Amino acid sequence: MSSKAVEDPAAQVPLNGAATVMIRKKEPYPFWLGGVAATIAASITHPLDLTKVRLQATGDKRMVDSIKKTVRTAGVRGLFDGISGTWFRQLTYSICRFWAYDESKKLIGADNKSPPWKLAMAGCMAGGIAGFVGNPGEILMVRMQGDFAKPPEKRLNYKNAIDGLFRMVREEGASSLSRGVGPNVFRAVLMNASQLASYDFFKSSLLASGYFQDNIYLHTTASFAAGTVATTVCSPADVLKSRIMSASGAEGKSTMQMIRTSMKNEGAMFMFKGWLPAWTRLQPTTMLIFITLEQLKLAVDWYRADV
Template sequence: MSASTSVTASPLPVGEKVVSKPKKQPYPFWLGGVAATIAASITHPLDLTKVRLQASGDKRMIESIQKTVRTAGVRGLFDGISGTWMRQMSYSLCRFWAYDESKKIVGATGANPPAWKLALAGSMAGGIAGFVGNPGEIVMVRLQGDFAKAPEKRFNYKHCFDALFRMVREEGASSLARGLGPNVFRAVLMNASQLASYDFFKAELLKTAYFEDNIYCHFTASFAAGTVATTVCSPADVLKSRIMNASGPGSSSTLGVIRQSMKAEGPGFMFKGWVPAWSRLQPTTILIFLTFEQLKNVVDWSRARGIPL
């Protein structure tokens, strides 16, 4: 007789049903908007400096920061933060929601979706969010860039809602669509490069033996995504800032701004402010995704204890 015995799975008793694992509930649609708002609030001084470099004659990041502190104090580094909040709770909230929905449409919800499907879903989300968030984008750019202008050329908005109402009253409702083309184009590039590349890098890292689904993996994937996004989005970002900050007749023409900038500065203008843009977008991207992942953990923790979210 052989000493080894084989073990076979015993059949289920007659009449006993297999209990399937309940499908995990989707996360709240507003989670991405909250994560982006928290991140943007922390990195606001860098975003402010980036916009002023792109829209003014300032040449260097440190000099621009020193100029802001010298003229408006440390508090000046947070000029226009209400516009940042408006932008994040419109544009970013929409893009995270639309990205999840777009992934379902293109079939990119599996464990390892192909990069092109992620990029397609990101592009779709960017187009929607860029359109919806355009008014908030204009308000943010104008509030941030105001004190970099001469006093007689400032808008002098009190806060984001004052800016929105005055734009409609003084420039017409069509002013809310100023720079819509470059903004949507930038949003498509941003989401295809930031959201999609984060998912891609995260999936690739998890295939290795060095990473697990934890904060170290999230940090590394978001760092790579931030660098990719900065480089891809720089030209559209510069054009968007220059067009949205303009107020004269005919100054919103994309081709006109390109021709004027190329003539005055050469093709390098498209990457003007890359270092502060990277310095701002890199920590922002890291903070967004780290905060987003932690917020998802909070939701999971709450639901496990019967607290609906």
């Protein structure tokens, strides 16, 4: 009896009584792959993220003005202030959210072709877990990015993310690691329900249309749509998170205090302050994350086939 090897799903299937088709289940991809893709993307778009945080946390009015101020006061290298905080955040939050999203889909029996609400549910579950786990990294990233926008006497001057982590615990207590955890978890839930779920939805919908194949053009189009959805959905929580986390010690305010003060001084549209720089940052980041992730998956497939 002869045999034939075939990729994917599950068992041995007789073929016309003469051959056996060996169907091998595809191995899952490494759980950390999404975190690596997100770290690469965040490193490239860091100057835009830096500008977004400073717009949300300070009185700067325009993205261009904020960039000019950064370059004028700290040089071009100033556009990469707080890069270690960004890396720390991605290697905690992003690794966790991609892992949790895949596990949540398995738990509720969803796949990439499932209805949007089911994918969004998996995204919400992943966001809740990752938002909590990644909160310290989020605080460090926001503080390090916003530090040079403050007057010199109010700067924290963390040397790097690890130094910042130890100083937060030593100077403000371990409870400081949970500052802004409510808005951060809420934002993470919104982000994963909109970004991860919408990417899967757009990708499967575009494939089903017959106009696309599973290649970089599909990944680019689906991630572009996902980035726009995610920016709009996440803007209110993102603004609150940045304002609360950028405060330290006695400056800190509760979420409700921050909302009341901002509503009184700026009106309801404060929740979408910095939408353009947020979109300008999140759009290429989202595209880079998913395009990089898909390429990393191809590299893993190539490696497995080679060995």
